[in-house]
Amino acid sequence: MKSPYETLGVASTASAGDIQKAYRKLAKALHPDLNPGDKGAEETFKEASAAYALLGDPEKRRRFDAGEIDASGAERPQQRYYRDYATQEDARPYESEAGYADFMEGDDALAALLRRARQARANRRGEDVRYRLAVPFVESIAGAEKRLTMPDGGVLDVKIPPGLVDGQTLRLKGKGAPGAGAGAPGDALIEVEVLPDPRFRREGDDIHVEVPVSLSEAVLGGWIDAPTPTGPVSVAIPKGSNSGSRLRLKGKGAPIRGGGAGDEYVTLKVVLPKPADPELVAFVEGWARGKAYNPRTGAAS
Amino acid sequence: MTSGTMTRQEFLLRCGARGETLELWLAQSWIAPREPDGFSEADLARARLIGELTRDLGVNEAGIDVILHLIDQVHGLRRALGELRAAP
Numbered sequence: 001m002k003s004p005y006e007t008l009g010v011a012s013t014a015s016a017g018d019i020q021k022a023y024r025k026l027a028k029a030l031h032p033d034l035n036p037g038d039k040g041a042e043e044t045f046k047e048a049s050a051a052y053a054l055l056g057d058p059e060k061r062r063r064f065d066a067g068e069i070d071a072s073g074a075e076r077p078q079q080r081y082y083r084d085y086a087t088q089e090d091a092r093p094y095e096s097e098a099g100y101a102d103f104m105e106g107d108d109a110l111a112a113l114l115r116r117a118r119q120a121r122a123n124r125r126g127e128d129v130r131y132r133l134a135v136p137f138v139e140s141i142a143g144a145e146k147r148l149t150m151p152d153g154g155v156l157d158v159k160i161p162p163g164l165v166d167g168q169t170l171r172l173k174g175k176g177a178p179g180a181g182a183g184a185p186g187d188a189l190i191e192v193e194v195l196p197d198p199r200f201r202r203e204g205d206d207i208h209v210e211v212p213v214s215l216s217e218a219v220l221g222g223w224i225d226a227p228t229p230t231g232p233v234s235v236a237i238p239k240g241s242n243s244g245s246r247l248r249l250k251g252k253g254a255p256i257r258g259g260g261a262g263d264e265y266v267t268l269k270v271v272l273p274k275p276a277d278p279e280l281v282a283f284v285e286g287w288a289r290g291k292a293y294n295p296r297t298g299a300a301s
Numbered sequence: 302m303t304s305g306t307m308t309r310q311e312f313l314l315r316c317g318a319r320g321e322t323l324e325l326w327l328a329q330s331w332i333a334p335r336e337p338d339g340f341s342e343a344d345l346a347r348a349r350l351i352g353e354l355t356r357d358l359g360v361n362e363a364g365i366d367v368i369l370h371l372i373d374q375v376h377g378l379r380r381a382l383g384e385l386r387a388a389p
Contacts, residue, residue, distance in 0.1 A: 023357070024357070024358055027357060027358055028358060033350050033372055034368075034372075036372075036376065036379060037379070081346060081349075081350070082343070082346040082347045082349070082350045082372070083376075085341075085343035085346050086343070086376040086379075087376060087380050087383070088343060091376070093333050093335070094333065094343075094347070094369075094373050094376070095373055095376055095380060096370070096373040096374045096376075096377045098370075098374050098377070099374035099377055099378045100377070100381055114381055117381060117384040120384075121384075
């Protein structure tokens, strides 16, 4: 590694004034912002800066001369120069066309190209803006109208299409940031989170729901109301239904894009009265065939 | 979205300039934040450059004005050149 004196091109006996003069001369020639296209200039400039940071400070120079710190001991953290930002969106207001405005006036190919590029820049499309929206499960199946409040206070009406899936992104054309000039506005991208519903479980396009039934409904059959995302539906319980019996409600699942819908499956769950009904206990105690029936026979053990 | 913005106070802290210095820069339009209290990283890098030109290179006010004007032209040209290169 070169010594900081070599980097600046001065003698180790140079005065503070000479060191500053030498550094300024180098820096004027090498500053990255004065050499936007020269990668090598940055490296050399950094070395010169580091050298000057060391030698320009009497205390650090003394310690360096005394061997207390080495040449890199004073190196500054990685700096980002203006040129790193200069062609980004953030620096746009600073940019000037003055350097080539005259080239745009002719009717040659270059002028046409430059004008076209400026046109494109002036009529840039607006940026897309992202939002997140939480939707209850029932509304994700049945569809809904939601209203989002935007950071600037405006409102955005969002139509939730029926059958929406968790994590799906809705695109509202033209509802994003405005474009520049004649540029079209960007889109609003709304990522939808479906909030779980304790009653329903979705599997693909089908919906599963568990419905408690009484013993008499299970034994004798009857009509019950089963919940679906679009409201309760009357379902016939066949005689002698068991816990775990599944009934299919055709077309009551999630709507499928392009037509049709999944099914809803109702799983019955027989629930005995609580506390136990004495009459039922008395009946079961005297029910000899019930006691003889073992549902576990034949099952793998 | 462009990178986040910082307040005037954060900005001063990070570029190491004093309030009245920043006022001068703003009055000269050397620094032009999008919002009065919303400075970008580009504004900060630009402020650092102005600071270096003044402090380390000994450029005076008129010199800064000329340099920034030229730098802005160079970057305008670089963008135009970049766009021409990207054009079919």
